[in-house]
Amino acid sequence: xxxxxxxxxxxxxxxxxxxxxxxxxxxxxxxxxxxxxxxxxxxxxxxxxxxxxxxxxxxxxxxxxxxxxxxxxxxxxxxxxxxxxxxxxxxxxxxxxxxxxxxxxxxxxxxxxxxxxxxxxxxxxxxxxxxxxxxxxxxxxxxxxxxxxxxxxxxxxxxxxxxxxxxxxxxxxxxxxxxxxxxxxxxxxxxxxxxxxxxxxxxxxxxxxxxxxxxxxx
Amino acid sequence: xxxxxxxxxxxxxxxxxxxxxxxxxxxxxxxxxxxxxxxxxxxxxxxxxxxxxxxxxxxxxxxxxxxxxxxxxxxxxxxxxxxxxxxxxxxxxxxxxxxxxxxxxxxxxxxxxxxxxxxxxxxxxxxxxxxxxxxxxxxxxxxxxxxxxxxxxxxxxxxxxxxxxxxxxxxxxxxxxxxxxxxxxxxxxxxxxxxxxxxxxxxxxxxxxxxxxxxxxxxxxxxxxxxxxxxxxxxxxxxxxxxxxxxxxxxxxxxxxxxxxxxxxxxxxxxxxxxxxxxxxxxxxxxxxxxxxxxxxxxxxxxxxxxxxxxxxxxxxxx
Numbered sequence: 001x002x003x004x005x006x007x008x009x010x011x012x013x014x015x016x017x018x019x020x021x022x023x024x025x026x027x028x029x030x031x032x033x034x035x036x037x038x039x040x041x042x043x044x045x046x047x048x049x050x051x052x053x054x055x056x057x058x059x060x061x062x063x064x065x066x067x068x069x070x071x072x073x074x075x076x077x078x079x080x081x082x083x084x085x086x087x088x089x090x091x092x093x094x095x096x097x098x099x100x101x102x103x104x105x106x107x108x109x110x111x112x113x114x115x116x117x118x119x120x121x122x123x124x125x126x127x128x129x130x131x132x133x134x135x136x137x138x139x140x141x142x143x144x145x146x147x148x149x150x151x152x153x154x155x156x157x158x159x160x161x162x163x164x165x166x167x168x169x170x171x172x173x174x175x176x177x178x179x180x181x182x183x184x185x186x187x188x189x190x191x192x193x194x195x196x197x198x199x200x201x202x203x204x205x206x207x208x209x210x211x212x213x214x215x216x217x218x
Numbered sequence: 219x220x221x222x223x224x225x226x227x228x229x230x231x232x233x234x235x236x237x238x239x240x241x242x243x244x245x246x247x248x249x250x251x252x253x254x255x256x257x258x259x260x261x262x263x264x265x266x267x268x269x270x271x272x273x274x275x276x277x278x279x280x281x282x283x284x285x286x287x288x289x290x291x292x293x294x295x296x297x298x299x300x301x302x303x304x305x306x307x308x309x310x311x312x313x314x315x316x317x318x319x320x321x322x323x324x325x326x327x328x329x330x331x332x333x334x335x336x337x338x339x340x341x342x343x344x345x346x347x348x349x350x351x352x353x354x355x356x357x358x359x360x361x362x363x364x365x366x367x368x369x370x371x372x373x374x375x376x377x378x379x380x381x382x383x384x385x386x387x388x389x390x391x392x393x394x395x396x397x398x399x400x401x402x403x404x405x406x407x408x409x410x411x412x413x414x415x416x417x418x419x420x421x422x423x424x425x426x427x428x429x430x431x432x433x434x435x436x437x438x439x440x441x442x443x444x445x446x447x448x449x450x451x452x453x454x455x456x457x458x459x460x461x462x463x464x465x466x467x468x469x470x471x472x473x474x475x476x477x478x479x480x481x482x483x484x485x486x487x488x489x490x491x492x493x494x495x496x497x498x499x500x501x502x503x504x505x506x507x508x509x510x511x512x513x514x515x516x517x518x519x520x521x522x523x524x525x526x527x528x529x530x531x532x533x534x535x536x537x
Binding site for chain 2: 195
């Protein structure tokens with residue numbers, strides 16, 4: 001689930017980031033509204049909203065997520081289990097707002113001289129973005145993006161509240177519900193599982209950050 | 219950045235921008251109509267039967283709905299306030315403790331007898347390891363797992379509370395105090411070296427250096443990250459209704475949606491209710507962010523003008 005949500009969030013987040021720096025005020029407004037909306041609303045509310053809104057609107061299984069090319073790559077999307085799709089959708093939309101801010105901080109970190117040099121050569125706004133700014137912005141944005149991905153990994157635990165047992169946290173209610181199971185080993189196992197996922201990622205981000213600082217000093 | 223990617227617009231560009239803006243606004247309006255309004259209207263979600271309890275004072279459920287929402291928000295703000303105070307307090311203590319343990323890394327207890335000195339060095343090493351593990355465990359565990367742990371495991375160990383709010387406060391504090399501690403510790407580490415050297419030069423020990431000189435400056439420099447974490451705490455109270463059955467704002471909303479459905483099966487009031495509570499969360503958190511930014515500007519103006527130029531790491535709330 002997290003791979004799908006990460007891919008979706010990166011795509012949507014990049015799109016919103018471009019809106020945010022667009023010369024057209026209405027598009028900037030849309031980008032700002034999206035980020036303000038999803039940064040200030042709890043993920044639980046987003047999940048509840050998708051879980052209740054989509055069935056009412058007739059899309060009981062979030063069928064629009066069954067994109068033909070995508071289902072062959074990710075078999076989970078073929079699943080008829082609706083809450084998986086709802087949680088996936090909520091997690092993607094929510095994380096996209098933070099991806100957008102991470103990318104924007106990357107864009108702001110690109111030295112001004114790069115952009116000015118590109119403009120002096122006659123590049124348009126679109127060309128400037130595509131060839132000069134975004135390639136460098138991705139490099140600067142790797143560290144905050146990694147933090148966003150880690151946060152999303154942990155946020156996926158919320159999906160257990162909607163019966164999506166595809167996530168690690170979904171194990172807990174099922175096991176704790178049975179009286180003959182001790183609760184302590186269940187939690188230790190779950191915590192260790194999440195730490196196994198998050199700590200290596202954190203160390204990787206630290207390594208990337210250190211190598212970037214080393215490169216910057218040269 | 220946005221003023222550097224393109225030139226200051228001249229007359230022709232201004233005309234093009236106005237035309238393109240109008241066309242973009244029209245496209246956005248049409249998109250909203252097709253993607254939002256029409257599906258809602260087709261599903262009968264815009265009828266006053268569903269929105270009446272929220273927007274119509276004459277509706278028979280109106281008073282009760284808003285009273286429950288008000289009580290829910292009181293519970294949310296109470297839990298959030300207590301969690302914020304506790305997290306800041308414990309976070310400061312954690313930051314100072316970890317920094318102290320690191321400053322004493324080379325301490326050899328030379329004035330102590332040899333066995334006591336060895337025990338002292340071992341004790342410091344154990345303290346560093348324990349504090350590191352504590353930080354990694356609570357930072358790496360999802361908040362919802364922490365809340366489940368606090369609610370289900372602590373009573374088994376004999377720690378129980380009559381008011382469920384305290385389980386929520388304890389869980390949020392365990393997670394957020396660690397994050398706040400790391401924010402403050404990195405803030406202190408990133409201050410210019412001269413600050414701690416000057417403090418040590420006038421005779422302050424490592425503990426007083428951290429507490430009197432570095433911590434106040436770290437607070438100012440890391441204020442944006444601390445503000446983000448405060449918003450995270452407020453958002454995370456919405457987990458209370460999910461995990462602990464605590465009647466905070468979202469939990470109260472969920473109960474009302476279920477009550478309406480059980481009373482009248484055709485009354486699917488989920489969209490109006492969750493939309494309303496979402497708007498309220500956005501408004502509260504947005505106001506909190508603006509208030510905190512105002513406080514930050516005021517604090518910056520009073521002194522330490524260089525704090526405005528300090529590089530703030532990208533703060534990514536982890537909810």
